[in-house]
Amino acid sequence: MSDHAGPLPVPTPETRRYWEAARRHxxxxxxxxxxxxxxxxxxxxxxxxxxxxxxxxQASGRGxxxxxxxxxxxxxxxxxxxxxxIAIVELAEGPRLMTNLVxxxxxxxxLRIGMPVEVVFxxxxxxxxxxxxxPARA
Amino acid sequence: MTRMRGRVAIVGAAESDEMxxxxxxxxxALHAEAARNALADAGLEKDDVDAVFTAGLWMASEAxxxxxxxxxxxxxxxxxxxxxxxxxxxxxxxxAAGLCEVALITHGESGASRVAMxxxxxxxxxxxxxxxxxxxxxxxxxxxxxxxxxxxxxxGTTSEQLAEVAVATRKWAALNPRAAMRDPLTVDDVLASxxxxxxxxxxxxxxxxxxGGAVVVTSAERARDLPKRPVYVLGTGEASTHVIVSxxxxxxxxxxxxxxxxxxxxxxxxxxxxxxxxxxxxAFTIVPIMALEALxxxxxxxxxxxxxxxxxxxxxxxxxxxxxxxxxxxxxGMYGIFTxxxxxxxxxxxxxxxxxxxxxxxxxxxxxxxxxxxxxxVASTDV
Ligand SMILES: [Zn+2]
Numbered sequence: 001m002s003d004h005a006g007p008l009p010v011p012t013p014e015t016r017r018y019w020e021a022a023r024r025h026x027x028x029x030x031x032x033x034x035x036x037x038x039x040x041x042x043x044x045x046x047x048x049x050x051x052x053x054x055x056x057x058q059a060s061g062r063g064x065x066x067x068x069x070x071x072x073x074x075x076x077x078x079x080x081x082x083x084x085x086i087a088i089v090e091l092a093e094g095p096r097l098m099t100n101l102v103x104x105x106x107x108x109x110x111l112r113i114g115m116p117v118e119v120v121f122x123x124x125x126x127x128x129x130x131x132x133x134x135p136a137r138a
Numbered sequence: 139m140t141r142m143r144g145r146v147a148i149v150g151a152a153e154s155d156e157m158x159x160x161x162x163x164x165x166x167a168l169h170a171e172a173a174r175n176a177l178a179d180a181g182l183e184k185d186d187v188d189a190v191f192t193a194g195l196w197m198a199s200e201a202x203x204x205x206x207x208x209x210x211x212x213x214x215x216x217x218x219x220x221x222x223x224x225x226x227x228x229x230x231x232x233x234a235a236g237l238c239e240v241a242l243i244t245h246g247e248s249g250a251s252r253v254a255m256x257x258x259x260x261x262x263x264x265x266x267x268x269x270x271x272x273x274x275x276x277x278x279x280x281x282x283x284x285x286x287x288x289x290x291x292x293x294g295t296t297s298e299q300l301a302e303v304a305v306a307t308r309k310w311a312a313l314n315p316r317a318a319m320r321d322p323l324t325v326d327d328v329l330a331s332x333x334x335x336x337x338x339x340x341x342x343x344x345x346x347x348x349x350g351g352a353v354v355v356t357s358a359e360r361a362r363d364l365p366k367r368p369v370y371v372l373g374t375g376e377a378s379t380h381v382i383v384s385x386x387x388x389x390x391x392x393x394x395x396x397x398x399x400x401x402x403x404x405x406x407x408x409x410x411x412x413x414x415x416x417x418x419x420x421a422f423t424i425v426p427i428m429a430l431e432a433l434x435x436x437x438x439x440x441x442x443x444x445x446x447x448x449x450x451x452x453x454x455x456x457x458x459x460x461x462x463x464x465x466x467x468x469x470x471g472m473y474g475i476f477t478x479x480x481x482x483x484x485x486x487x488x489x490x491x492x493x494x495x496x497x498x499x500x501x502x503x504x505x506x507x508x509x510x511x512x513x514x515x516v517a518s519t520d521v
Contacts, residue, residue, distance in 0.1 A: 007262045007267055007271055007272075008262065008272065009262060009263075009267060009268035009269070009271075009272055010261070010262040010263040010267075010268070011263065011268070012263050012268075015268060019268075040269075040384070041265060041268070041269045041382075041384075066288070066389065067284045067285070067287045067288035067291070067389050068284065068287060069280055069283035069284050069287055069335045069336055069337075069338075070333075070335070070336035071274060071276055071280055071283075071335050071336075072332070072333045072334060072335060072336070073276060073279070073332075073334045073335065074274055074276045075271070075274045075275060075276040075277075078274035078276070080274060083336075084274055086273055086274060086275060086280055086284070088284055088383070088384060088389065096384055097269065097384050098269060098270050098273050098275070098382075098383055098384040099273055100273050100274065108287075108336050108337070113287070113288065113291040114291075124272075130272050130273070132273075
């Protein structure tokens with residue numbers, strides 16, 4: 001299953017839940033009970049109000065392509081092979097994250113900022129699944 | 139805030155003896171050359187220095203030790219390549235508060251040859267390695283490409299407009315004997331260069347070099363007793379909004395630059411139209427375009443049209459990056475100090491073939507991280 005030669009994420013106490021959910025192919029986000037803010041990346045305090053009263057909510061896994069680049073000179077040992085697409089996805093819930101756009105031609109002319117995308121998990125090791133995104137199918 | 143205006147001056151500014159690819163010199167050797175040259179330029183002795191400011195992955199005190207200094211004030215603020223511009227602001231505060239009198243702001247980096255450079259080491263549980271590295275983030279070009287693509291999408295900025303920056307900057311470099319890249323360049327050359335991370339081509343990206351640079355800052359009173367004309371610091375600003383790429387608040391607008399610039403202009407009592415030479419950190423061609431917008435030289439989204447027609451080239455209406463910039467002169471990794479050096483030399487009228495006529499007000503503006511931080515400085519030989 002492993003298609004990832006590079007360093008894999010090692011969770012911290014505040015991110016463990018995120019990576020455990022990803023391993024089950026579920027995208028979860030922290031939400032602040034004090035102010036309602038949903039945010040990425042997971043932290044031990046809400047970046048809007050600093051409250052530690054946080055909960056986890058399941059994200060829809062849907063969003064839009066906020067911006068992207070087609071990488072021709074890539075990271076060493078990166079398994080996708082150049083050219084590959086790094087994207088910033090704005091989730092339907094609001095937060096943005098970095099990811100790869102997959103199941104597309106890595107051609108800027110065929111990608112459109114604003115296009116709907118959906119999460120697809122890649123099992124890159126026995127312990128880690130990475131949330132990547134593809135053009136929405138529904 | 140305006141009470142800080144003109145309280146301190148940059149009295150010395152210098153590069154290292156050599157710049158370029160220097161495998162025979164360590165990063166600290168480059169510090170030493172630049173510091174020695176800047177002090178000589180200031181007409182000051184090593185023992186006059188009582189404060190050291192530097193940025194890097196070392197402790198600031200390591201540079202001080204190497205230089206044989208025992209400062210009573212040390213500042214190692216590290217917010218990326220603009221740190222040295224922020225250091226001027228910090229030195230201004232410390233000098234005005236009476237905590238020190240002669241501040242050495244020093245930079246040495248073996249960016250290309252990597253001699254005695256500390257490594258950028260992040261653990262696999264760091265935020266970067268958890269949330270960005272697994273997706274193949276391949277260094278700075280990738281991150282800047284994400285901003286450039288969004289800027290193009292929102293405002294219609296074109297690859298040709300980005301290339302105009304590289305071409306104009308190369309023309310300035312041709313006038314600077316110390317610039318690394320001096321051969322003529324065309325927009326077509328830029329567009330034909332290898333794609334690194336779409337939409338950024340190789341020639342949209344800065345150089346990677348070995349070099350040092352340093353400036354000396356002291357009180358306006360002491361500056362008046364020194365041999366060269368003081369370059370007074372009229373206004374400063376700095377800001378930090380995020381670090382990792384995904385946390386950039388707005389991929390088409392440089393928020394940190396807007397915040398830093400507003401304060402620098404307000405403190406200086408100067409408007410963008412008053413600026414005679416602009417030194418805008420150009421790690422990538424998109425960066426000065428977004429700086430021009432954030433600093434108010436043009437409206438948001440108009441940075442592309444602003445630089446069109448070689449407006450920023452020698453003879454153009456808007457002299458920018460007259461040393462040849464990070465794109466063609468030198469870029470060690472943390473370029474900010476070189477904006478200060480060139481601004482000082484322009485204001486003193488020491489720039490020879492590339493001298494901007496009647497240069498009274500200079501603006502230096504630096505970049506940190508992924509549009510993460512910014513520092514701005516307005517300076518003049520007139521208070
Ligand atoms: Zn909150």
